[in-house]
Amino acid sequence: MKSMGERRIVMLPGPTSVDPAVLRAMSRQIEPHSHPAFIDKYKNVLEKLRKLIRTDGQVFAFAGSGTFSQEVGVANFVEPGDKVLCLVNGFFSGRFVDMVKRRGGIPKVLEVPFGEGFTAEMVRKALKGAGFKAVTATHVETSSGVVNPIDEIGEVVREEGALFIVDTVASLGGMEVRQDEWGINVNCACTQKCLGAPPGVSIVSLDKEAMEVLRKRETPASTFYGDLKGWLPVIEDPYNNYRSTHPVSLIYALEEALNQIFAEGLKKRYRRHKIIAEAFRKAMKAIGLKILAKPGYESSTVTAVLYPEKCSIDDVEFRKEVERRKILIAYGYGPLRGKSFRVGHMGSVTANDMLSTISAIEAALKKFGYKFRYGAGVTAAQKVLEKLR
Ligand SMILES: Cc1ncc(COP(=O)(O)O)c(C=O)c1O
Structure with missing residues (x-):
């Protein structure tokens, strides 16, 4: 352990x-x-x-x-x-x-x-x-x-x-x-x-x-x-x-x-996944990032996010910055390798895990010089996550 x-x-x-x-x-x-x-x-x-x-x-x-x-x-x-x-x-x-x-x-x-x-x-x-x-x-x-x-x-x-x-x-x-x-x-x-x-x-x-x-x-x-x-x-x-x-x-x-x-119950479990995913998407949009999945096709278990076009961010360095904050996220796949990152929100994931993740992503983006309203992602997610409290 x-x-x-x-x-x-x-x-x-x-x-x-x-x-x-x-x-x-x-x-x-x-x-x-x-x-x-x-x-x-x-x-x-x-x-x-x-x-x-x-x-x-x-x-x-x-x-x-x-x-x-x-x-x-x-x-x-x-x-x-x-x-x-x-x-x-x-x-x-x-x-x-x-x-x-x-x-x-x-x-x-x-x-x-x-x-x-x-x-x-x-x-x-x-x-x-x-x-x-x-x-x-x-x-x-x-x-x-x-x-x-x-x-x-x-x-x-x-x-x-x-x-x-x-x-x-x-x-x-x-x-x-x-x-x-x-x-x-x-x-x-x-x-x-x-x-x-x-x-x-x-x-x-x-x-x-x-x-x-x-x-x-x-x-x-x-x-x-x-x-x-x-x-x-x-x-x-x-x-x-x-x-x-x-x-x-x-x-x-x-x-x-x-x-x-x-013991958790299937209905409750699926709802938890859905709300945490929604909170993440809202957070990313609040800080100006785009979600790869087309509307209506967004999974409740994993989200791919595109790096901002106006700011050059090295994917490996970005994920290292996030990991320095004790959060592990994944690289983008296929044609979007280096242009996107992915966050899994599945299994035992909690609202607190998601808030910490968004906070680490915001901190890393700021470090790379991306201009956005710092904290806007966490605030947007918090509103959604209240549904789970
Ligand atoms: C949708 C999907 N199918 C298949 C696989 C392959 O699973 P495994 O790595 O356990 O072989 C993965 C792994 O990420 C997956 O996400």
């Missing part, structure tokens, strides 16, 4: 701060992955995840990261020759294209610029009569802070009879995700972002339709460890089946993180 003098506030879009009780859960003696004591905990984790993701389908959790959960989603549902529509609006949604290619699929990219998102109409046009087996998308595109309307897009994908594979890595636990209602057939997520747990567990969930497709698949998936059909007997009857050893300590941590999430 860090001493108070070294304490920093992590405002990265993952990994996020982990609550001490979650960290402590990992210091428990290891139970064998096949022992009933562990299996009871594991089943409890899967059940809680099912409630969080809102699916009556099947949740899988095993060692891995967000990237691996995306890859598992693709590897189990894309076979050689399958046409896949990939909705690309940033770095993470773009990775699906490569993953589809590596499985012998034929990706067709539908792309919008960084900072923009998709509409259901765009997807409808692209899908019409083109025989796509699947569509890939990212709910919150962490590289730009954009949230896509997955519910509306899901309706269109369902109408066109394609499978919908969605990355909710940067939204699950911080924003509403309704897998079954939104028509997400394959949901890909992980632990180290809005769930406030350590990195290391891939979470993949399938709705009933995807389960049917999985059961009917005749060729083995191109991955042994990530073969969901291979994992199925273990998930359904863990007392009698084995595939691979679970990351036992990480499952303890995830169980505690999920307990905390449900």
Whole structure:
């Protein structure tokens, strides 16, 4: 545990701060992955995840990261020759294209610029009569802070009879995700972002339709460890089946993180994320900075902010200045590397964390000679954050 003098506030879009009780859960003696004591905990984790993701389908959790959960989603549902529509609006949604290619699929990219998102109409046009087996998308595109309307897009994908594979890595636990209602057939997520747990567990969930497709698949998936059909007997009857050893300590941590999430209550948790994000955007606008995400597409979990045009600011030096004030923020991605910075406000983030972050950003901007009304950001945020008090 860090001493108070070294304490920093992590405002990265993952990994996020982990609550001490979650960290402590990992210091428990290891139970064998096949022992009933562990299996009871594991089943409890899967059940809680099912409630969080809102699916009556099947949740899988095993060692891995967000990237691996995306890859598992693709590897189990894309076979050689399958046409896949990939909705690309940033770095993470773009990775699906490569993953589809590596499985012998034929990706067709539908792309919008960084900072923009998709509409259901765009997807409808692209899908019409083109025989796509699947569509890939990212709910919150962490590289730009954009949230896509997955519910509306899901309706269109369902109408066109394609499978919908969605990355909710940067939204699950911080924003509403309704897998079954939104028509997400394959949901890909992980632990180290809005769930406030350590990195290391891939979470993949399938709705009933995807389960049917999985059961009917005749060729083995191109991955042994990530073969969901291979994992199925273990998930359904863990007392009698084995595939691979679970990351036992990480499952303890995830169980505690999920307990905390449900103790807070989902409605309250999503509202906290929404208000803190709104406070940050208002603060940035109050000091004359622009938000990258187009209005209506702003995520509640991560925000990308453009550096002021009139003042030259070195991104690395700026973030160092912010870090000297014990706040960690992230660099901008892709075409906006060096021209923007990103702040993650997810997981256990509090109103006080956000006020400290805005204050550090203002202090760093002032140091670089940017002209603005000092303190205007903090004042604007305070007004919004009162809703949480
Ligand atoms: C939206 C999204 N998808 C996938 C990933 C990849 O996750 P990981 O770094 O755990 O592999 C990230 C990581 O930041 C992400 O933000």
